[in-house]
Every structure is written in structure tokens, then in C-alpha cells.
Amino acid sequence: MSANDEMSLSRRRFLHLVGVIGGSTAAYQAALGLGALPTVALAQPPDIAPLPKGIRKSVLILGACIAGLVSAYELTRRGYDVQVLEASERVGGRVWTVRGGDVIDEVGHRQVCNFDREPHLYFNAGASRIPGEHLALLGYWRELNVELEPFVNLNRDAWVQDDALFGGKRLRNREYVNETRSFVAELGTKSIKPEMLDEQLTAADYKAVLEYLRQFGRLDINLKAARSKRTTSAGFAGPDAMKQLFNSRILSGMAYGESEDQQPVMLVPVGGMDKIVDAFMKKIGKYVQIGARVETLNLTEKGVRVVYRRKGREQESLADFCINSIPMQLLAGIDHNFPNEYAAGLTAVPRGKYFKLAFQAKERFWEREGIYGGISWTMQDISQMWYPSNGIHKQKGVILGAYTFAGAAGDKFAALSPDQRAALAKQQGEKLHPGYSNFVEHGVSVAWHRINHMLGCAAAWNESLRAQWFDRLQSPAGHHYLVGDQMSHLPSWQEGAVQSAFHAIADIDQRVREANT
């Protein structure tokens, strides 16, 4: 997936209304037609009453990720019997906070994190920020009393860097954004004429448009850009500077932080994203078994039958329903009896090859450059560098030294050993921060498509795949429900996982009640 694909996907990701997020593709398309209307409606769990007395229903939940944990939490509260099987040795799925001493269970690249053990030194290897309008998810943070703080996503003082731009010299995001805006605004004021406005708009409205452009581009009162008089910090000026700025691939919206799901506000838990997992586990941990690997999954007439292996022993679980967050491409490889048209969908959607690498920084060198949190962008393989929003002015910090979402860079990093990855990230980081290599240590990395029991990151839906497969896969196969962010309109976001769980449990509960009336 190229950076451009990523951006247009982001646009699509956003274009849903909460009311339809768990719903059908048809409803989703309707929302698309409406466009980016206000994003926030109250997103509550399905309004489900406790099971009537005397009725017992069991739900087998596969995967102790956010979708699985939410399902277990909501169902047990309503009297359902649940069992949660998790294949790996940890819970949380792609909500994973790595701290000093933790093991990274990547195929062939097992690593131990050597960060100092201080509360602010951790690495959110998967989910790492929560948009303020993800209210279903945020409702759990409130309810379970898990502390949040603002996450700095956009920082105009961070750097952008492209070897094809200004000889590869870094420049401030602020400069990049302000210069291009002023150029476009000046062009706009020259070219937009009153007669181009819709007929109901008047000369006064035209003036308002010019005033908009003036403010947007920081033009002077004569609608001229100060820009044209000056030299950029990298020493380029005038048309040549503009030529380079506009032709840089960084321009593809990335440096702007303005795609809808990246706009402020974003939030982050105090102390690591897995605090929410801990909070769920306190409530429903007793139903969860880790290291339980599903070998067979059969739909039966009345429910599901699952055979799994745990501590070397094969065990069987029978349940009335199954809520399943196993990554679809892995599920396809398990012995199952899904209908063919359902099974075919499991391998239809490719998975992202996201790669993240974190360093412990011996000192917070970025703060001395006036960078407090946020993201620098580069066209090199590392793609992004994230500075921590927390621990401001402490001695050390954990810096994200690479975050790639393009498949090629993901493959490149994945093929390297952990040490080689760290070396490459250091080398490329030097272009953003000269001397970088000397400041960072203890690199740890996660190539999601190589993590055991995962072997892929977010499901990479596109419009045609969604049209072909989404409704079918979201609908149950017998008593079996696919969930997870993979089965939502918000792949890669926890909110998608929560909404997928809401959809499944609402449907299950409705079936249970209909069967009992």
C-alpha cells in the first residue's frame, strides 16, 4: 500500500457515521453520500437487557483483543456464559505496550526490550492514539476509569525531509505548510473571478472568498505572499522552491495532519495503551485462557464446536455462539467447515505490513529543537519519527524511529534482523536529526506481518473488496461471527473493533430472544 493509498483509505475510513459503523455496506455507502458530516453521535453499547432467568447461553470468544474483551465484558454483564481463548501468551491483540524486559514474539526475530524500567519509557507497538470522536471506545475508558491525556499528533515544529526536496535538507513542517499555502492562496486570488461563483453568490461573497484566501495564505493586504520575497531555510527561493515543494511526495497530504481521522483531538492513555486491556482483564480475566490455540472450528446445528490445544493438551469447547477475532487469513488455515462462499472471503482481503521500531533516547534531543511530541515525516523507509507526548523534560524518552505503512518498506525492514533494522533506522534518522545515532539505544521493532498468531496488520479493505465481501463476512455463518477491526469500517482503529463487537452481540442477543418468545 503506497502512501497515497493510505491517504485515500484514511478518507474513506472516516466517512462513516457512528450509527452505521457496525451496519451494512449499503448503509455505509449512504453515509458516504452524505459526506463528512459531524462525526460524533453518542456511541453506546447495544441496549440489551440481562438474559431472562432460566435461560443459559454460552458464547465462545476467540481472541482476547479489544473486540474479544468488549464482547466478554458486555455479555457476562448480561448473564451469558463466556469463554475466551487467546492463542498467544499475552492478551490485547494489536493493543500492545512493550516495556523493559518484555519479549517480542516475532517469527525468527525474538527480541527482549532493554528499555529502562520507568513509567514513561514504553513503546505502543500497535494502537497508539485515540481520536476524540471514537466515543464507543472512549466510553470504556471512562467507565473503567483508565486515565487519558492528550496525544500530540500534529506538530508544526517537527521536520519534513525528502531527498528530492532542497537537496535532502530537513525543513520544519511549519515552513512546508505555510509556504505551500501562501503560494496556492496567491494563485487563487489571482485566478478566481466573481463570475465563477455560483449564481446566488454576490460580489460581497467574492470578497469573502478572497479574504479567506488572504488569511489562509497569510497574504498581505494587497493579497501578495511575503513568500515570494524570501528564501526558504534550506536556501531555495522563488519558483524553484515552489517547484520542489509541490513535487515532493511528502505533499501527499501527509505532512498536513489534516485527513479527517488525523485531525485534532487525539488522546492517549497515561502509561501505555495496554492500560485498557488491564482494566478489562480485571473485570473478565477469569474467563480468559492464554496459550490456547484453535485447531478445529466446526459450525454445528446448534452452535459451534472448537478444538484447541493448550499446554500440550487437546481440548474441546462447545458453545451456542462463537465471536471470532482470529485474523481472517489465519482463520482460513484452520480446520473448519465454513460454507465455501464464506471461506473464500477469509483470504480475499490483504493485510497491511506495518512496521514499527522504537528506541530509548538517552536524552530528549528533540525538545532542545522545540519539538514537543508529534511526528516528523521523511520519504525514507522509516517514513515517520514520533516524539513522545509524555515525560516532557525528563532525561530519557522513547522515540518511534520508524513507522512504515507502505508494503515495500514493511517488507524491507521485516527481512532484516532486529540489529540491522536498528542500524538502518539510525542511519536514516540522521537526516532528520544530525547526531541521532549517538542519542538512541536499545532499538526494538515489530513487523506485524511476522508476529506470531497475527501475521499481518490491519485488513486492507478497498472499495471493490468491501462491495464484494464485507456484508457477507459481517453476517454470521451459522452461529459464528467474525469480529475485530478487520470486520469494521475502521480497520486499524480500536473503535472499529468495539463497533464490530457491538454488532455481533446485538445480533446474537436478538436471535436468543427471538428463539425464546
Next chain:
Amino acid sequence: MSANDEMSLSRRRFLHLVGVIGGSTAAYQAALGLGALPTVALAQPPDIAPLPKGIRKSVLILGACIAGLVSAYELTRRGYDVQVLEASERVGGRVWTVRGGDVIDEVGHRQVCNFDREPHLYFNAGASRIPGEHLALLGYWRELNVELEPFVNLNRDAWVQDDALFGGKRLRNREYVNETRSFVAELGTKSIKPEMLDEQLTAADYKAVLEYLRQFGRLDINLKAARSKRTTSAGFAGPDAMKQLFNSRILSGMAYGESEDQQPVMLVPVGGMDKIVDAFMKKIGKYVQIGARVETLNLTEKGVRVVYRRKGREQESLADFCINSIPMQLLAGIDHNFPNEYAAGLTAVPRGKYFKLAFQAKERFWEREGIYGGISWTMQDISQMWYPSNGIHKQKGVILGAYTFAGAAGDKFAALSPDQRAALAKQQGEKLHPGYSNFVEHGVSVAWHRINHMLGCAAAWNESLRAQWFDRLQSPAGHHYLVGDQMSHLPSWQEGAVQSAFHAIADIDQRVREANT
């Protein structure tokens, strides 16, 4: 000062380079010519060695505000004798955090704050956010080990409201911004032609500009806005919606959060802005006397002579130098012997009439609407509503219910009693949050132009005043130095106060050394 004035002032405020901020107007104008180049250079205190043995020099510091505290801190470390006189009963100047039990000493409107006494329930009545590029100030936060966290300044999920827009219905900042952007971008793609580009730019560059507009305006691949097909949440559509959006005075850049000194990142202290004052006071509190009111200030041949009244007693202080942050318009009324051309400048610059009002909210109703920090904008007198960046998901919070910078609204609120102010703010807040009045209580307010020993907010410099007066007033009158944000290129920012102190102490130290060589 109208909202528009405020915006253009903001632009000017930003257009300085750190290297010249404490310097002359000429240097400042040179920086202006360069435009908005990268903002951050290392901003360190002047490189001053300790006073040589045997040399004693005294500096009388008037005002225990940030400029005074920084001056005292830097000078005492270098062996200077300092005395700090503060007229009011508290230190900090316009760095002022109001908590439950605190008194607001406003002329005629003495108030006691009735907030609950919890760490997250406070009201920064003056300075309330720190841009990440204000490195001179931030250096002290680091050095004095005062904890900072991100401040949410811009929130696309917050509201904008204008009685002249959509019948006064609130709409999300996100919708406002995205709709207007898409409209302008579509116009731009229609009207900007390749031949309008500078000659060095080619057809490929033209495509890059179109792509920029496409991404900026979220246009589809045919460069059409989805906008035109849809209805805004307030029920208006098409040209009429655009007409209203563009003609709303809110358009004046305010809702965009994109003026340079408002761009991310901004920071805020954990627990109140006055934590930095506390930290300075720990270091140099022993030199500070509060309740010490200057009555006479005379320049003498070798220094200054000040008569002040404290606890009913008149006292005299003689010093080699004086660093003075008394608001200029108040200083003008003190018995002094300044040269006429210097004294004339003291009353030349008008002061802002900023007004702030805070409520304690019984519950954090805004979070249930997906608003986590940031600012809603309205064209009503209250102008802004600020939601706290901290205490997320707690029961209560302190909300800024009014923040006016237009003189008319400032005068209007100032003329009302505290109860009347709260009533007006509640009434106007209803348009942003229906039911608002029921959620908020214990309103407290600060009209800076009525606060004792202050009687004005930031100095309202404009270009002609600056050309006429700034260099003269920044230069010493004998051994007397004016400081404070009033005497900087960043009025209303603490960074300006710090830089003014740097300028004064560097000049004093140079004179001392020259006299001793």
C-alpha cells in the same frame, strides 16, 4: 481591538526570530522581511559570567512577574544584589492561577473563588498556554523541573456558532473547516491555469498544484467536492450554505487555529500556570517583598532611588540599576523624573481589555459530545469557550466560559457585577451547549483592565507605535530598564517577558563590565 486586529497582530507577534526578539526594531524589521522562517533557535539566557570578586552591584526589580523573577534568578546567580518589590499581595503578575478559596482583587468586584479544592480544578486567569517554540521560557520549566503536559488548543470537534450563520445553529469546527476548504479548493482547480504559474514551473508542477488542492479540499479524483452534493448538519446546502459560511465573521481565521502562534504544539503546566512562579520563588523568594507600592522613582547620577510604601511605612531603596515591569500606563502616574521623551512613550501604547470568566462544571458534558479540550468559537460576547485538556473523564472540570479580546466585549463584561457576568456567560453559552446553565456553577471572572496594580492587559502595539516608541522605551533611561511582555515583540506571551529580561540583564552586565575594565 477587533477580532481581525487580533489576527493580524498575531501574525506580527510571530514574525520574529529568537535571535532578535530582545533586539532593536531595526533587527525586528529585518526578520519581518524574511518572513515566517523556522521559528526555533536555541534561546538561552545571556552568556554572563559571575561578577568578579570585590565588585558589588545592586539591581532593584519592580514587579514579581515573569520578567522580574527571571531577572532576579539570573542576576543573583551571578553575584548581583537584588531586591524585588511587588505592589500586590501575590506574585506572578499575569501568570495567575485561581483555585477554590482564592481572592480576585478586581477594583469594585472583589470575588472569592468557590471551586472544589481538587488539583485539576483551577482557572488560569492570565497566561494559559505555552507555544512549543517559546524555548527561552521552556528552558526554565526544564531547569526548575516543573511538569508540563500537552495543551489542546485546536479541536476540530469543538463548536463554532454565529447568529448570522445557519440561523445561529452551532456546527462542528470540523464541518466549518472542511466545507470551506472544499469549496475554495474546487474553485481553485477550476480557475488556476498552467499559464499562471511562474515561468520556471511546468505542466507537471501544475498537476502537483491541482493534487495539492485535491487533497486540501478532499475533492474526488475528478476534482469535485463531495460538498456540493450534501447538506450541512444545520440543514443548509449548496450556494446558500457557502454564502453564509464565507460571510460569517468567524471565518476571520479564528476557527482555524492556524495563525502561527496558535499552531501546534502548545503546552501547559500540570496543576496550574503558577507552578513556574512557585519554582522561581523557591529559588529567589527571599529577595521578594509583596505589598510594596512604589511612590517615587528617580533616576540618579549613579543609579536609581525608589520610595515605596509597605505595611503603612514609607521606605527608600537605592540601587545601581532598576529593572521595571510596572505596566507602563501605571508607571506614568508615579512621581518620576524620566526624560520627557521617555515619559511620553509610557502612555503611548494602549492596553488590551481582555476578560476571562471560568465556571466549575458539575459534570464534563462536553466529553459526552466527543470534545476533549480545545476551543469553541462564537460571535457572541463570550467569544470563546475553552474545555480543559486535563482531568479527562473525571466528574468535574473547570471550563472557560468567556475569553474576550475585543475591547467592546471587555468593557461590557467589566461593567457588570460578577453575578451579572456569570448570568450573561451562561445565557450565551446555551447557544454552544443547550442546557449549559444547569451544568455550570461558581463563576469567577477577571477583567484585566480592572485588576489592582495592573489596570490593563497586554500592551497593544501596532506597527506605527512600534516604529515610534519601541526602541526608545527598550533602551534604558539612565540606569532604568523597562521590561515585561509589554517591552517585547511578543506582547501577552511569557516568552516576551523572558526575552525582555534577557535584554535588560545583558545590557546591565555589559555596562558593569565596561565600567570595570
